[in-house]
Amino acid sequence: MKFIQKTLVAPLFILICMVGVLNAQPRFSGTLRSLQNGKSSFDSVVISFFRPNCPEGVVGQAIRLRTDKDGNFSFQLPKYEGISRMVFWTRYKQKTVNGTGFLHYMVEPEDQIKIDIIRNDSTQHAELAFSGYGAEKYNIAYQLEKIAPSRGPFGTYRKTINKDIVLDKPENFAHKLLQLEKLTIETAQAKTDLIQQSGLSKKIKKMLTYNYGAIYHEWTWRMNDYRAKYSKQNPEVSELIKASFLKNKQRFSYPFDPLMANCPNYLATVAVDEARNLYLTNGKVDLPALYKVFESKYSGLTRELLIANMALKKIGFVREMAIDNHVIDSLLVAYEKYITKPFIKEAYTTKVRLLAGTPIFNGVFKDISGSEVAMASLKGKVLFIDMWFTGCGACMEFHKIFHKQVYPVFKENKDFLCISLCIDKNNSQWLNSVKSGKYTSQEYLNLNSTLGVDHPFFKHYGISGFPFLILLDKNGKIYASNINPKPDAIITLINKALML
Structure with a gap:
């Protein structure tokens, strides 16, 4: 009898542990150490995570934390039904440590993970090792x-x-x-x-x-x-x-497998690969042909995500493909029938609000003097809207090119107006950025949302990446939002809007 009792104890203990794991949220802990001396100092850790089957272009949630003096950190993620996605990176002396932020990991609900990060201080590169359940x-x-x-x-x-x-x-x-x-x-x-x-x-x-x-x-x-x-x-x-x-x-x-719907890295690469396949096979590639591939070769949630990724983040565009805003908009409408998952449909519908011919949302912003300016009050001119924030390197680079190569072509045209729309919440910071000339010019109409991306205008369109460009016609309707940032392409687009 004693023998039977002993043999039952171990399986029972294992069963209790397994139940605990299955009922737990994904938990992570880790230690950051220096390769040179084995020690660590206060470092920053940033974690972004996304719900299962989240398309590209939909902003995930983020956790920001600091390690303790020994380099230790810990966090937990929500328990989703299915496999979610996580990416994390570390910063040391205000610089991102290479090797920590390039991988989007698959997270199962029961994962209990320990992360050991060894940082090479001389190269600012790190190596990772994982242990624990999962x-x-x-x-x-x-x-x-x-x-x-x-x-x-x-x-x-x-x-x-x-x-x-x-x-x-x-x-x-x-x-x-x-x-x-x-x-x-x-x-x-x-x-x-x-x-x-x-x-x-x-x-x-x-x-x-x-x-x-x-x-x-x-x-x-x-x-x-x-x-x-x-x-x-x-x-x-x-x-x-x-x-x-x-x-x-x-x-x-x-070959197609329904499991691909759970593989966001693959969905991002295969869309581009299908476009390349068309080019390599036929010597040319266009957007309608690529959508046809998505429609015929894939099905279910995989197809839905490929189409959503294309609409929300242009995943599948290649340089050999001509970009026609009106074609893009028509395809958005034609393939909306495949978008069925509620939270994906919500993001897709938000994108549809940017279709050509749609009246611009009547957002109200503050100008440099503090006066309110409503979008509806600016009808009668072709409006080029450049959205940015202080600290955005891509925003600085775009403004530099735009102001030098595009703006001079239209600055004397009474039917044209450039609007520089900032999302800085700190008004003084915005005014200093305007004066600096790095992100905008005082020749433009400079406006600020004062609420960041929480402003109703940005929420309405789901805008989270910058710079973001919109061109409006004289009637206050969207003429283009999928704008090629190359100067020649912008000049051609503005000229077409002015001829209407």
């Missing part, structure tokens, strides 16, 4: 992204190509393409071996395969770049590249 998939994802990252810095696959397989002389292309094929096969096999040797479930192994180590994405990028370079100057080489692509694309790509 840690194996984190470690494998981390290793796979070093091969061919879906997001972030170059991996070993690309570095090897750049070093050993340089396609520079057309007469060597046939041999070099065979070398590239061999390297890709070997790299893909190494990826497969790493995943299959793990003790993870069949489902998680598949998702790791799709979501990390984007070898096919790297390969299509390389092939696309080669063909674009030689398509006109050497048609024979262009056909050679096409033949190599057609020979290998089935080998290196993955």
Whole structure:
């Protein structure tokens, strides 16, 4: 009897622990240490997390925290039904530590993870190691992204190509393409071996395969770049590249699987890969053809997310694709029927509010003198609206180019007005930025929301990324919002609006 009691104690203890894990929220703790001395100081840790099946362009939630004096930190995430997504990065002496913020991790509800971060102070780079319940998939994802990252810095696959397989002389292309094929096969096999040797479930192994180590994405990028370079100057080489692509694309790509809907990294890369596939196969690519691929090749939630990603974040646009705002808007309307998940539909509907011909939301803002200015009061002119915030490097760069190359073309036109719309909550900070000339010019109509992105105008359109550009016609209706930021494209667009 005593023997029976002892044998039952261990299974019962394990069962109690498992119930505790299954009922817990995902929990994370970690330690940041210096490689040089093993010590740590106060560092910052930022965590962004997203609910399951969250499309690109939808802002997640964020946690910001400081480590204690020993470099320790901890946090927990909401318990979602299904696999969510998390990205975190650390900062040391006000600088982001390289190697911590390039990977979007898959988070299961029961994960209990310990993160060890070793920072090299001389290179400002860090290495990560994961332990605890559910840690194996984190470690494998981390290793796979070093091969061919879906997001972030170059991996070993690309570095090897750049070093050993340089396609520079057309007469060597046939041999070099065979070398590239061999390297890709070997790299893909190494990826497969790493995943299959793990003790993870069949489902998680598949998702790791799709979501990390984007070898096919790297390969299509390389092939696309080669063909674009030689398509006109050497048609024979262009056909050679096409033949190599057609020979290998089935080998290196993955057939559709519903699990792909749970793999945001993959959905972001495969949209671009499908566009490249069209270009490599046909010598051209356009947006309607890409939407047709999404419609015919994919189904269910995967198709819904591909279409949502395209609408919300332009995931799938490639440089060989012509951008026509009216075509984009018509496709948004035509493919809205595939958007069914409520929170995705909400984000998609917000995007539809920016369609050409839609009256602009009558937001009210403050000018430099403190007076209120309503959008509705500015009818009668073509309005170019540039939205920005203090500290935005991309905003500074856009203003520099716009003010030098675009604004001089229209500054004397009485039917044109440039509106510089800032989201700074600190009014003094905004006024100082206006005076600095880094983000705007005092020649424009400078307005401030004073409420940041919480202003009704930004909430109405779901605007969270900057700079954000909108062009209005003389009737106060949106003429374009998917604006190509190149000066020539903007000049052409404004001229068309002025001719109406």
